[in-house]
Amino acid sequence: MEMDDQRLRLEGIYRQNNRGEFMQRVKLPGGLLSQQQAQVLAELSQKYGSGILHLTTRGSIEFHYLRQEELPLVHRGLAAVGLFSRGACGGAVRGISCSSSFGPGYGRTQVLLRHFLQHFSNNPHFEGLPKKFKIAFEAGYERSRHLIQDLALVLIEEAGEESRYDVWMAGGLGREPKAGILFDDRVREQELLPLAEAAIEVYRDGAQQGRRLKHLLLEIGEEELRQRIRKKLAGKAPVNFTDAFAKDLIPAEGLQRIPISVFAGELPAEKLARLVALATEHDCHWLLVTPDQDLELLVGETASLGAELDARGFTLAEGHGALRVCPGNHDCRMGLSATRDLARRIDAELGGLLHGRAVAISGCPNSCAQPQLAEFGIIASRLAREGEARNPRFDLYRREGEGLGDKIATDLDENSLIELLKELLEGDSR
Numbered sequence: 001m002e003m004d005d006q007r008l009r010l011e012g013i014y015r016q017n018n019r020g021e022f023m024q025r026v027k028l029p030g031g032l033l034s035q036q037q038a039q040v041l042a043e044l045s046q047k048y049g050s051g052i053l054h055l056t057t058r059g060s061i062e063f064h065y066l067r068q069e070e071l072p073l074v075h076r077g078l079a080a081v082g083l084f085s086r087g088a089c090g091g092a093v094r095g096i097s098c099s100s101s102f103g104p105g106y107g108r109t110q111v112l113l114r115h116f117l118q119h120f121s122n123n124p125h126f127e128g129l130p131k132k133f134k135i136a137f138e139a140g141y142e143r144s145r146h147l148i149q150d151l152a153l154v155l156i157e158e159a160g161e162e163s164r165y166d167v168w169m170a171g172g173l174g175r176e177p178k179a180g181i182l183f184d185d186r187v188r189e190q191e192l193l194p195l196a197e198a199a200i201e202v203y204r205d206g207a208q209q210g211r212r213l214k215h216l217l218l219e220i221g222e223e224e225l226r227q228r229i230r231k232k233l234a235g236k237a238p239v240n241f242t243d244a245f246a247k248d249l250i251p252a253e254g255l256q257r258i259p260i261s262v263f264a265g266e267l268p269a270e271k272l273a274r275l276v277a278l279a280t281e282h283d284c285h286w287l288l289v290t291p292d293q294d295l296e297l298l299v300g301e302t303a304s305l306g307a308e309l310d311a312r313g314f315t316l317a318e319g320h321g322a323l324r325v326c327p328g329n330h331d332c333r334m335g336l337s338a339t340r341d342l343a344r345r346i347d348a349e350l351g352g353l354l355h356g357r358a359v360a361i362s363g364c365p366n367s368c369a370q371p372q373l374a375e376f377g378i379i380a381s382r383l384a385r386e387g388e389a390r391n392p393r394f395d396l397y398r399r400e401g402e403g404l405g406d407k408i409a410t411d412l413d414e415n416s417l418i419e420l421l422k423e424l425l426e427g428d429s430r
Contacts, residue, residue, distance in 0.1 A: 003068065010092055010127060012085030013071060016064060017333060024049075024063040024074055025088040027121065029114045030098035030106075030137065031059025031289040032249070037081045038287050039276045044077045045269035053272065054331070055265040055293040057324055057360075057370050058097040058134070060088060064331045086122045091129040093120035093200065097136045097145070099291040102257050102298050105139030105155045107248040108163060112153075112189065113137045115241050119193065126200055130207040133200055134172070143291060144373060144402060147171045147179040150213045151199055153192055156185075161240060163189045169199060170217040170225070173367035178214045179404050181222060183229075190240040198232035249286065250298065258297040258306060259317035263347075264325040264340045265293030271313075278308060291370075292322040292358070323347060323354065324370065328363030328380070335363035337380035337392035342414065349418060353425040371397055372404040376421060381410070396420060 005015055012025040026041070033041070045053050045063055048070040054062040066074060078084060088095055096117050100106045116135065120126050126133075136149040146152035152168040164186045171180025187195065199213070206228065207216040217225050260275070279287065279297055282305045288296040294317045299305055306316065323346070326332070328339030339361045346359065360374035371377025377397035383390040394412045399405030409420055 006090065009090030010087060011071075011075070012088030012090075014089055015333075016331065020068055021064075022066045022068065022071060023331070024066055024071065024085060025056070025095075026061045026063075026078060026083055026085050027088045027095035027117070028059050028061060028083075028289060029117050030096065030110050031291075032110065033061075033083075033287055033289070034081075035276055035279055035285050035287070037083055038272060038279075040077055040081045040083075042269045042273040042276065044074055046273070048074055051269050053267045053269060054327055055262055055267055055289045055295070057265075057291050057293060057368065058095055059289045059291065060095045061289065062327075064327070084121065087120070087127065089132075090127075091131055092127045093123075093129075093133050093135060096120075097134070097149075097291070098138065099136070099143040099145045100139035101290055101296055102250060102255075102288060103139060105158055107250045108158050109137040109139050109153075109155055110249060111243075111247050112192070112241070114247075116193065116196065120196075120200075126197075126204075129200070129204050130209050131212050133203060133213065135196065145291065145370075147404060148173050148177075148370065148373065149180060150203070151196055152180060153196075161189060165189065165192060167192070167195060170212075170214045172212045172214045173370060173372055173404075174212070175365045175367075176214070177367065177372050177404055178218075180214075181217070183226070188238070190238040193239040194233060194236035195229070198229045198236065201232050202228045255298045255300055256302045258299060258302055258309070259290070260295045260297065260309065261315040261317040262294050264323065264343045266340065267295075274312065275309075275314065278305065278312070291324075292317075293324055294322075322358040322360075322374070324358070324360040324374065326362050326364075326366075326368040328361075332363065334366060335380070336383055337361075337363045337394070339363045339369075339380075342378070345414075345418065346421070350422055350425060353422070353429060357425070359421075373399065374405065375399055376424070377405050378417065378421075384411075384413075398424070 014023045016023050049063045050065040133150045136152045138154045146168045148171045154166040157164040166185045167183045168180040169183045203213045284297045284299045325339045325343045329335030358374040359376045360369040360371040361378045362369040379395045380392040381395045394417045396409040397405035398408045
């Protein structure tokens with residue numbers, strides 16, 4: 001039976017190729033998953049698809065090379081442990097991200113984030129949007145990821161139900177990167193959900209098909225966007241999530257982070273299963289997919305677990321540079337370059353210069369690896385014909401301030417790209 005691509009996308013599924021294979025993306029609330037959920041992901045990946053899970057920069061997880069008949073089986077396995085994929089692709093509110101890791105404020109943002117995710121996911125009022133709508137909660141401004149969201153809510157004052165957030169809107173990357181605008185500051189927590197609904201409704205009613213909120217902003221201007229959202233807000237009451245008890249999943253103190261490096265975001269299922277077994281032995285209940293496509297564990301005592309992880313072939317990420325990579329043409333129809341191969345070459349030839357630095361590689365101009373937020377961002381921009389072959393050409397971005405990175409070189413072949421990147425990294429280290 002032929003499957004409807006648009007309906008598939010709402011289920012978090014993309015057609016990967018012309019061989020009848022699919023990608024399934026799974027939403028995780030702010031990148032967080034339980035020990036049990038991680039174990040099921042490993043088992044499903046070992047049984048179906050390629051046996052390798054891809055960690056995304058928005059804290060989601062992807063299966064690749066699934067056959068059509070496997071899709072409902074994977075869906076059933078995910079649902080059994082409370083994982084879901086509705087809206088992970090297509091014109092819907094995507095998975096809600098949080099780049100703050102297990103730092104201060106994470107617990108507060110995680111609680112509100114989960115309320116938002118439950119409200120918007122599988123809600124027909126917020127599906128069938130012109131294109132994707134991305135929301136992020138942040139516990140601060142450190143990683144600057146508020147700049148690239150359709151809606152970003154940044155915690156600036158934690159005071160229970162009176163917590164305050166700065167609200168940013170209409171950012172995004174892709175082929176036309178644009179930093180978001182500060183829509184309002186110090187907004188009370190109970191005003192956030194109505195504001196989010198109003199922004200999505202204005203986007204749904206006013207944007208052209210296939211265009212993001214940033215395009216609507218450019219079309220109508222900031223003042224008109226504000227007026228439309230305020231008009232929608234006029235009929236909405238504040239929403240205070242009056243939980244019967246504190247729902248923080250992460251204890252405020254007494255636990256420590258262990259960051260684990262996952263090269264290029266590619267995690268073999270059998271390796272995840274081994275990690276879950278170790279986590280179980282050390283009473284670690286939560287794992288976190290970080291914005292740099294690594295994993296973090298939260299444990300009470302780190303010394304013995306750290307030694308065991310090292311002995312069993314896991315690399316601790318602390319002090320390492322970040323090397324973010326989208327799937328590229330290994331796994332994605334949009335990919336113009338073999339991003340993981342390029343990442344391996346950069347790591348092999350320039351690894352000594354990358355400590356504490358961030359490099360991001362996107363296999364096409366869609367910018368899924370968030371290259372404009374890395375110190376050095378690489379985008380495969382086109383394919384150049386060279387005899388019988390067609391080889392990628394790259395643009396190089398550099399980020400030095402608090403905004404998005406600037407394009408500093410274009411149309412580089414791979415060797416020229418490596419040479420220029422090496423020159424810049426060596427220059428910075430002098």
